[in-house]
Amino acid sequence: MFESWRGVVGDIKPTHRPGSLEEFIRLLPEGIGVIPLTVGIRSGTEKEFHDVLQDYKQKAAELADLGVNLIHIGGAPPMMVHGFSGEDKIVKELEAKHKVPVSTSGKSQTDVMRALGIKRFVGVTYFNENMNEIFSRYFTEAGFEVAAMEGIDVAFKDVGRLSGEEIYAHTKKAFLKHPDAQAIYMLGSGWRLLKTVRLLEQDLQVPVIYALACKLWDVQRKFHVREPVKGYGRLLEELP
Numbered sequence: 716m717f718e719s720w721r722g723v724v725g726d727i728k729p730t731h732r733p734g735s736l737e738e739f740i741r742l743l744p745e746g747i748g749v750i751p752l753t754v755g756i757r758s759g760t761e762k763e764f765h766d767v768l769q770d771y772k773q774k775a776a777e778l779a780d781l782g783v784n785l786i787h788i789g790g791a792p793p794m795m796v797h798g799f800s801g802e803d804k805i806v807k808e809l810e811a812k813h814k815v816p817v818s819t820s821g822k823s824q825t826d827v828m829r830a831l832g833i834k835r836f837v838g839v840t841y842f843n844e845n846m847n848e849i850f851s852r853y854f855t856e857a858g859f860e861v862a863a864m865e866g867i868d869v870a871f872k873d874v875g876r877l878s879g880e881e882i883y884a885h886t887k888k889a890f891l892k893h894p895d896a897q898a899i900y901m902l903g904s905g906w907r908l909l910k911t912v913r914l915l916e917q918d919l920q921v922p923v924i925y926a927l928a929c930k931l932w933d934v935q936r937k938f939h940v941r942e943p944v945k946g947y948g949r950l951l952e953e954l955p
Contacts, residue, residue, distance in 0.1 A: 718894045719748030722785065725778030725815075726773055727771060728753040729790025734905040736886040737929060741878060742931055742951075750783055756790065759871030761846060764793045779813035785937050791820040791840070791902055796849055798824075798855035801880070820926055823933035826898070827924055830900040830932075830955040833898045834859065834923070835860040837890045838903040840869060841874045842866050850902055864895035864902075874905035883911050890919055901925040912948040922949045 721887060722795060725901045726749055728736060740749055740825065755772040756763055771788055778786050786809070788794060794802040809817045828836070838854075838861060840847055849866040854861050889898050900914060901908060904926040912923045928950045935941060944951040 718768070718782075719746060721940055723748040723750060723783045723784035724934050724938075725775075725781065725786045726777070727774045727786070727788050729767075729793060730758045730905070732905055733756055733860050734875060734907055738909060738927055739930060742927070742944055742947070744935065744940050747934065747940065750778060750781060752777060754790075754793075756793070757790070757872070758844070761796060761849070764796045767793050768797075768805070775809050775813060775817065779815050781892045783815060785934065786815055786817045787823075787934070788817065789904065789926075789930070790818040791824070791850070792846065794819045794821050795853040802827075802853075818933050818937065820904075820930070821857075823929040824924060824926070825854070825859070825904065827929045827932055827950060828859060828898065828900075831853060831898065831922055831924075831950070833859070833922070833924070835862055835896050836900045837862045837893050837896045838864040838900040838902055839886045839889050840864060840866045841869050841871070841877075842902075843904060862896045863889060865889040872903075874903070875907055877906065879908065879911045882906055882908050883912060883914060886911075886923075887917055887919065891935035896953040897921060899923045907945055913946060916948055924950065 731753055734936055736751055752774045754767050775786050806817045847866050851864045879941040898921050915923050928948055943954050
């Protein structure tokens, strides 16, 4: 049993990519511990996302045995391929089995959109059209209107090499086709986008919903902690 005075989150990372874990730990309030495990997704195909479900379940069992206070299943695609209700079923089964609250990337993101009063958004991803249709279906099933889900042309393994300027340009272009959308949603934790979020929100005047901020918001909320973070977008500054 490992303890931290404000709680311990067991974080199941989808890939071995560096970046998102370091940023998550750096921006967490002091006193929240993290035990990270990784399932090791490599190709980012629909088949692989389906196939890793058993790995996620095994890691969740490991974390429950270690006595964490919350299990976060990272990576939106591996859960979204099961649909919104399919993901909900998986989460409920894990919670019943391990007696630990379980959160997912997708669930934290839909919760954030509801907290911000967002009904219609433009999504950007680093996936192909087939995967983007799966993501759109997930959010439609969750009760949202997806104006677009636009992928940037990059190999799955090279996402971390995209510059902030490339991410900004792709996202802005996608949003300006649907300027009536209430928010921008950036799927995936492979982008290095912390510096880009503030600029997009400033220039386009809508909130930017992205994986790291949603996870930080969700962990604080579940642990009854409230420490706003400045400089990384409206969600972390306001903590609605």
